[in-house]
Amino acid sequence: MDADQFRQAAQSAIEEIIEHFNTLPSRRVLPNIEPGYLRPLLPQSPPKSPESWDQIQQDIESKIKPGLTHWQSPHFMAFFPALTTYPSILAEIYSAAFSAPAFNWLCSPACTELEIVVLDWVAQAIGLPECFHSTGPTRGGGVIQGSASEAVVTVMVAARERMLRDLATAEGLKEDTPEWEDRVMVLRGKLVAIGSDQAHSCTAKGARIVGTRYRTVPTALEDNFDMTGESVRKVLEECEAAGLIPYYITTTMGTTSTCATDRFAEIKAVLASRPSWQKIWVHIDAAYAGAALITPEYQPIAREWSTGIDSFNFNMHKWLLVNFDASCLFVRNRTDLTSAMDITPAYLRNPYSDRPDTVDFRNWQIPLGRRFRALKIWFVMRAYGLSGMKAFIYKGLHHGDVFVELFGGRKDLFTVVTPPAFGLTVFRISDEAAAAAGSASGALTRQVYEKINADGDIFITSSVVGGIYVMRVLSGSWLSEEKYVRNAFEIILKTTEEVLSGKPNGAEGPKN
Amino acid sequence: MDADQFRQAAQSAIEEIIEHFNTLPSRRVLPNIEPGYLRPLLPQSPPKSPESWDQIQQDIESKIKPGLTHWQSPHFMAFFPALTTYPSILAEIYSAAFSAPAFNWLCSPACTELEIVVLDWVAQAIGLPECFHSTGPTRGGGVIQGSASEAVVTVMVAARERMLRDLATAEGLKEDTPEWEDRVMVLRGKLVAIGSDQAHSCTAKGARIVGTRYRTVPTALEDNFDMTGESVRKVLEECEAAGLIPYYITTTMGTTSTCATDRFAEIKAVLASRPSWQKIWVHIDAAYAGAALITPEYQPIAREWSTGIDSFNFNMHKWLLVNFDASCLFVRNRTDLTSAMDITPAYLRNPYSDRPDTVDFRNWQIPLGRRFRALKIWFVMRAYGLSGMKAFIYKGLHHGDVFVELFGGRKDLFTVVTPPAFGLTVFRISDEAAAAAGSASGALTRQVYEKINADGDIFITSSVVGGIYVMRVLSGSWLSEEKYVRNAFEIILKTTEEVLSGKPNGAEGPKN
Structure with a gap:
């Protein structure tokens, strides 16, 4: 072509x-079709010779749209x-044209730098506390993930590694020794992630992926299915009584089934009440409802998050006019992510890779490569205002x-x-x-x-x-x-x- | 707009x-810029009112392109x-227009079904054995992942869970019991993933994400940095002598540094030589070089994979004319993936979700949502032939x-x-x-x-x-x-x- x-x-x-x-x-x-509708409509094998655009485009209407x-x-x-x-x-058109698996700053600086700037714009727009801005006091900042599930797995790995490092260091062990590895493997088996029975299934799936236990906090109709402080306390005490180590909790703003919002202030107070609980990573999953924070009426909710919250995530690709995928993850301290995710072989090193003023977003996520997704957030924020x-x-x-x-x-x-x-x-x-x-x-x-x-x-x-x-x-x-x-x-x-x-x-x- | x-x-x-x-x-x-070039060129905050397309588009040339x-x-x-x-x-334009986080078959059947068909086309085009076709004898099939790293993490989770299930079942334990959970946590701490010192860093990162140990197999210049059967045997023996349980190995067709190809036949023979090693998940990472399998000269390599290989991955978005992201992962047995990844809450159930003839690709991957990526493989295969x-x-x-x-x-x-x-x-x-x-x-x-x-x-x-x-x-x-x-x-x-x-x-x- x-x-x-x-x-x-x-x-x-x-x-x-x-x-x-x-x-x-x-x-x-x-769609008004049954499973398996498409295969009989398509050739069994790829074409040997090129087909014209007309031939390809016709099939969108006749074969694809009936199945959407x-x-x-x-x-x-x-x-x-x-x-x-x-x-x-429009942004996806440019993103496809400028295609690059921009894993390092050097591999397409505009891709990295626009992402840092527009996520600061987003943080401002939804009233997130300073600790989640890249320019804030805690080395925080945002990164675009493919989905809220991916964001949850990412912060669970960071949470797990932070807790294990704390525990092993407190025992006097030295990193990169056989003793450290053996001990960490034992401790890891005691770690438990927590979420309410209304938390999205990605937390349970995330716990399975990162290989830790998972316990649910029950909710009740009379509490509107909000997760309460007392219910969290009860589960934490049960875990500790069983010799387990809680390391991570998903709290939710807008649960999937009923859009319940967990009681952040109560939960924070419970977590603050014991030194071992203060180390638990607190994530806020606001995948859908986080978009409402763009209105002044909802922003007071976010003010509570200036302390005691390690990460926050919402999907602009749900309600905020950006197409899938644009899941915005904000962390309080980027070092928590990079300490867990940074594995840098020789072929990924370059004169910029160790500079403190560059960000290599591959260390903020599971995949290495990344699409130029910041463009669509930028275009949408500007076109809509x-x-x-x-x-x-x-x-x-x-x-x-x-x-x-x-x-x-x-x-x-x-x-x-x-x-x-x-x-x-x-x-x-x-x-x-x-x-x-x-x-x-x-x-x-x-x-x-x-x-x-x-x-x-x-x-x-x-x-x-x-x-x-x-x-x-x-x-x-x-x-x-x-x-x-x-x-x-x-x-x-x-x-x-x-x-x-x-x-x-x-x-x-x-x-x- | x-x-x-x-x-x-x-x-x-x-x-x-x-x-x-x-x-x-x-x-x-x-680009001819220094880190931090972009922020001074952009407003500190998002615009309050809509901007025109002209204003937005101008900035592509003046602010973005200099940083690409x-x-x-x-x-x-x-x-x-x-x-x-x-x-x-062109396909990305349609994908953005038809945007849907098509996690279930019902959530956009065309998205799921086109993916099944075009990955069978790809499997044919690159000469993959029948076991990797969706229509093959082993319940295999392909799925599009975002990147080879994501594919590796996905199969590592499947490999880990398959090995743990085997071991715990052999000990007479029952799934979903406290005894099972406790024992699995102990066994997990003994699991070790393996890759050569030339394997892409995503295997080491993957082992960290899924929370297992990792050991590298040394390679040598005189072997062209290929991983050999004997070097694998030595590492497996060392692991077992240390009480560890090898559960996963990355083999590579076309390593990152030198495009070496591991000696599949030798490695398969070693793995076949002990019952405990026969259970190890064998993954082939052909992220770049897999594209060469489209030529008849290279297809004999793939014929070796009809037995003894659990998964194969290559990125069409590297060398095969499809833009990032289109990482094609093929597995020998889809149940290995779905057994590890399927967590289905009430809100994801629908009359189709339990039918044997539907595929819910969310259970073949880490994220829940997924873009309509099959379109671009389809368009490219047809436009080029x-x-x-x-x-x-x-x-x-x-x-x-x-x-x-x-x-x-x-x-x-x-x-x-x-x-x-x-x-x-x-x-x-x-x-x-x-x-x-x-x-x-x-x-x-x-x-x-x-x-x-x-x-x-x-x-x-x-x-x-x-x-x-x-x-x-x-x-x-x-x-x-x-x-x-x-x-x-x-x-x-x-x-x-x-x-x-x-x-x-x-x-x-x-x-x-």
Whole structure:
């Protein structure tokens, strides 16, 4: 493909993408295909000779789009949003063109330096305390990770190594000796990571990856499923009584199932109450809800984090207008990361690699190479401005209010299970309606959920919290509007009535 | 930014990118800036109000490009290539537009299914044995990871968990019991991963991340720095004598420093010779050189892998025309991955999640979310065809031959240190020339290397192998041509003469 062919192909692709977004509201949000749909549509082997762009592009519409789940659709109410926007797409074009696995500063200085600057912009924009700015007093700073899961594994490794170094050093051992290695292997087997039973599954998976134990802190409906200080204390005491060494805790701002926020002040007070607990790495997972910190109303939450918090993470690629992947991880002390992650062979050394004023981000992450992801944060922050980003978050919060009002108007049918938060509404079929239909709320809620997604006009998520089967809806997509919220409620209402009455009720398709 | 603004912005971006590639040969490959260059050029805080695309785009040329290291430049001879191509850029545009963290099949079936199909295409194209095809007899298959490092960590976790499960089960323990957990923690402390001293540093880093010990197998110049069967046997015996349990080995096709290829047949024979060694996970890291398997000349190497190999990885984003990130990992048995990585909470369950005919790739990797990376492999394979991909690899191999011929013509000045392989030439200043200049080869080689990169007209890498300081050159970039190889040799030659004579010699800039 030469430059002229590329120009033509790119123009055609851009037109197709514009048309895609323009027509998205009238498309089904969920694909209407069964597993294995694609293989019969494609050749069994790669082509021997080059194909033209026309041939390739045709297959996007005919073979790929029928299998897409449209996360940008205004009918997408599942999980959390995962946005893309025009400025973010533009940045990906440049990122692909400037492609470089920029593992060292020297391997593409602009990639490293723009990341440092824009993450300081982000830290300012969401009101993070100074300790998380690259210019702050604690050698902190931000780094873009691929996902919150990757960020969690990264800080768990840093936490584990910091704790082991502390313990082995306190025993008088010397690093890089056989005695150190043997002792560290024994101590590692006693380490335990902690998270609430509402923490995202990436913490349990992270504990498995880094090879430590994991214990969950129970939460309760009466606490809104927040993790409380006392519940943390109880688990820490149980761990210590069993001879285990807690080294890491995930606290959450906006849990996956219900958007609960853990009680940071209480938990910090508990951790401060014993010297051994003061060494525990405290991570804040705000993957979705962290975006709300861009509004002044939420920023007081972040002020609490100026002490006692080792790391904070949120995904701009969820609610803050940047496309996947842009998971922003901030640490209080970068040396915690680099001490754990830095392995520098001869071929990665260069005259800049040991200078104190250069950052080699490969030592802040699991992979070696890295894409130029700072560009998309930079483009989005500039194209929207703080005003545009705030306005977008307010819109999502408003949609949550609309949902709450709508569900509140039908208390006969629906029970809102937890306090609505960050635009998320968690509900179930009311006990009253279930009893009238001669069934249990859980079974009916599940039936309604499965029917809605099988119909595929809107896409929602179910979960089980505190033993309660719930549905959750959230309207934060790029193209979302209040009319789609109301339309979604109508679909939920009709499907519920249909399930309760036991007969089909002709649920409507999406309104445009 | 509305659709019209996006259309205009994208057209302008595309023109800029075409112009960028057209003018790349006349640009310095290395930027001419010092650490910290960017911050003073940017505002200290994000903009309050939206900025126009013109304002944003201007800064690409004036602020970003001066800080880029041009991996696509034909003057880039460092590390390994990391290509981008026009079809690959087109795919990134669609990937950004269809953005979705497609962690489950249901979360975007096309994303999962295209990945399965194109990785089968890739497996066919590079002649991988059937056991690595998704349709093969061993429940194998491929998955796209972000980088070879990520792939290595992933298979190390799978290897560790498989070994621990085997050992604990053999002791009669039951999974999910406190006894199992305690015993596994003790056993884990005895596990040791193995790689040669030429294996990429990601294996040592991986061992640290997954929390096991690591031992290196020494290599020697007389074996071309290949890892041999006997050297593996010796390390395995030492480990077992020390009470350790080897569970994982990285073998390499094309090591980073010299492109050595480990002796797979010998190593397999050693591993087969003891029951405890038969359980060791064998990974092949072919991050760069694996691309050469697309030519029939190299495919016999892969035939050896039909037995005794658990996983294979190569990066299409190095030499095979796909932009970073597209690291293709193939496993012999997918259950090894999913048994280690699958943690499925309620909110990730759906009617498809337990069906045997669906694949949830989140259980094949560390992160939860994943980008639609299969598109770029698909586009590139179709736009180039197998014929175009082969032709490109032959070109890189030819450039290696040209380098070898040029260095061979100046044996008075240069010694080629290891057999040239996969287009890579590893050389140093000859002992004869060093003696004549009254210095040692290592010191002079380093001086020449540092001067070449400081001049910045070509970019090369140095390394230390077997205690020998070497330079390495490789011309495999998208825009590479033989004339740039000859130009690079002239620069190396002139700089060497200058360093040897102790006076500046006026090395030329790049020729276009």
